[in-house]
């Protein structure tokens with residue numbers, strides 16, 4: 239993707255991303271989710287309509303802060319490698335290499351799947367005692383994604399004979415390794431010595447996510463996310479219809495893989511994180527958490543068995559690949575995307 243000069247100024251208007259209660263798995267909820275995903279690629283999900291408690295979210299943000307304030311030498315012991323797990327330092331990741339001269343002004347920590355309650359990667363010293371909480375949160379995020387994938391399958395009217403509402407979720411069943419990642423993110427206040435140039439430097443460069451769906455947890459008062467929808471549009475932490483006395487809803491977005499799978503019908507929308515103009519460079523740090531849900535590595539990205547989609551999706555992505563005899567797996571899809579971001583060999 240590319241970002242032109244004219245796109246770099248956010249307009250005041252905010253996109254009207256719907257806020258959905260997902261406590262019921264029914265066709266009305268499913269249709270509303272699919273409609274939002276096809277129009278914006280983004281949808282808010284009321285936290286109170288999920289099994290994830292606000293106390294749990296708050297606790298996770300506390301753990302995140304503990305990790306990011308720990309000594310650099312401890313973080314370095316868990317530096318990220320080609321398995322996409324561990325700590326990535328300030329400026330080390332460049333999400334929009336065509337348009338950035340410096341890396342993202344953020345640091346992050348990626349957790350891959352847990353097995354029998356245990357991380358399959360070195361945990362930093364600051365978090366070794368918190369393995370059960372991290373494992374529980376990973377599982378809760380995965381379970382919510384399964385619920386959302388069931389709703390998407392219903393809304394796309396996947397053939398009952400082929401698996402109906404379980405067609406996507408059965409391919410995300412944790413039966414084998416997957417690209418799923420829980421990511422803690424920290425965007426510090428930018429010191430004057432960094433010579434940060436707004437419009438040139440950025441907290442997270444323009445990108446789309448790689449997997450099926452992403453859950454994003456944001457903190458009250460820590461804005462900065464923008465989506466590309468007729469220019470850059472700021473996305474609030476609390477949309478207008480959610481009172482600020484309530485927990486921020488979870489922001490859910492479609493990733494490249496699910497967009498590819500649905501022939502582009504569900505949109506993988508480009509987004510980025512800026513220092514919000516209202517905050518100035520001296521504003522608050524931003525903390526966020528993302529759960530990137532992926533199918534199991536071996537899932538074949540064959541066309542989705544849905545007449546609804548065949549009538550609406552474009553003949554590209556999985557549909558085009560099958561016509562050309564080039565069906566790929568979820569792992570192959572992810573490999574190409576990661577190589578581009580980190581400059582790893584393809």
Ligand SMILES: O=C(O)CCC(=O)C(=O)O
Nearest residue numbers: 423442447463511526528
């Ligand atoms: O921190 C955020 O709000 C967004 C992060 C993001 O888009 C990503 O890590 O893919």
Ligand SMILES: [Fe+2]
Nearest residue numbers: 445446447509
């Ligand atoms: Fe993202």
